[in-house]
Amino acid sequence: MIEDRAMVQAVLAGVPGAFEQLVRTHQRLTWHILARMVRDPEDARELAQETFLRVHAQLHQFRFESALKTWIGRVAYSIALRHLEKKKLNLVSLDIEPEEGAAPAWEPADPAADLEALWADAQVRDRLHSAIETLPELPRTLLTLHHLDELSIAEIAQITGLATGTIKSHLFRARARLREQLGDLASPARHACTARF
Amino acid sequence: MSSHPDPRHADSPEQERHWQAQEAAMQTAAISGPPADAAYRLIHRALQGDAPGALPADFAAQVARRAQRSALPALGGFERWLPVWALVPFALSALVLLALMGMPPWASWWTGADAGLRVALGWGVLSVLVLGVGALPWERRLARAV
Numbered sequence: 001m002i003e004d005r006a007m008v009q010a011v012l013a014g015v016p017g018a019f020e021q022l023v024r025t026h027q028r029l030t031w032h033i034l035a036r037m038v039r040d041p042e043d044a045r046e047l048a049q050e051t052f053l054r055v056h057a058q059l060h061q062f063r064f065e066s067a068l069k070t071w072i073g074r075v076a077y078s079i080a081l082r083h084l085e086k087k088k089l090n091l092v093s094l095d096i097e098p099e100e101g102a103a104p105a106w107e108p109a110d111p112a113a114d115l116e117a118l119w120a121d122a123q124v125r126d127r128l129h130s131a132i133e134t135l136p137e138l139p140r141t142l143l144t145l146h147h148l149d150e151l152s153i154a155e156i157a158q159i160t161g162l163a164t165g166t167i168k169s170h171l172f173r174a175r176a177r178l179r180e181q182l183g184d185l186a187s188p189a190r191h192a193c194t195a196r197f
Numbered sequence: 198m199s200s201h202p203d204p205r206h207a208d209s210p211e212q213e214r215h216w217q218a219q220e221a222a223m224q225t226a227a228i229s230g231p232p233a234d235a236a237y238r239l240i241h242r243a244l245q246g247d248a249p250g251a252l253p254a255d256f257a258a259q260v261a262r263r264a265q266r267s268a269l270p271a272l273g274g275f276e277r278w279l280p281v282w283a284l285v286p287f288a289l290s291a292l293v294l295l296a297l298m299g300m301p302p303w304a305s306w307w308t309g310a311d312a313g314l315r316v317a318l319g320w321g322v323l324s325v326l327v328l329g330v331g332a333l334p335w336e337r338r339l340a341r342a343v
Contacts, residue, residue, distance in 0.1 A: 017261075019260075019261045019264055019265075020257045020258055020260075020261035021257075023256070023257035023260050023261060024257040027252055027256055027257060031250075031251070031252050032249075035249040035250055036249065041249075041250045044250070045252060045253075048252055048256070048260075049259070049260055049263065052260045052264070053260065053263060053264055053267065056264040056268065057267075057268070118239065119239060119242065125243065128239070128240070128243045129243060132243060132244065143244055144244065146223075147223060147241055147244035147245055148244060148245055150223075168216070171219070172212070172215075172216055172219065175219045175237065175240055176215065178240045178243075179236050179237065179240060182236050182239060182240065183236075
């Protein structure tokens, strides 16, 4: 928070290079949010510029009530949402649809499977990454923020405005779906892991 | 906050166990331990390495240049109002000239007008001036010109 304060004050005072430093510090998180929410990389790049221009214009309104990264993340998230709304994409439809009446049935994928060997297999890694890509935008974004940017659920709630229970539900179901697909990878001949939700 | 409901992520002890396993998988990068956790660790590893695309290397410099171009110089209160205050002596001079030299011939309609109309017009002109001064784009253009 002290670093945030120094950085914000430097930008507002017009210190040369201060805003560039701010962008460099927070561009990774911003990119992850936008690239995950907006599938087109060109659109995501334009929205990243728009995000930081808005941050620059509104930085004097930042009250240090949250970390600067979550404030910037929230700007990026709201810009991505507006972009999706313009494209008539309803975020609710971007969720994983639960299967009606499917009782959760948890079984380990294959206790005998050598997962380290699986990870070493490029084909398996590619298929796992493809499975991540096929997830709907919202859970995919939440997974990236939680696993790649290592944000806590409370921080993700500040960025997205979603309730923590909603975020947990998205994470849980998305990871369960990936695990289900991993079960197919570990044992293609049969659906060993039948995690349904 | 969102209007979404706040669903439970785990409705049974078994699901809760899996939730704990999912979260615990983030604590260690190594793919080891009980098989049930290993799958989630593999997923965690995939998600950690799954950075989609990238921004240009000079993105920060590009954005900083654009922000600098689009931003007006930060003016203090005194500087911001300086162009407006500069108009005051001109207005006073005009009033003094009118008082000393009288109305010009082309303004004879004014002296012939009804007193009530003159008062109303005076207030109307003053209101337009105040609104014009208060309008931000007008003020910005003036500030940029100074």
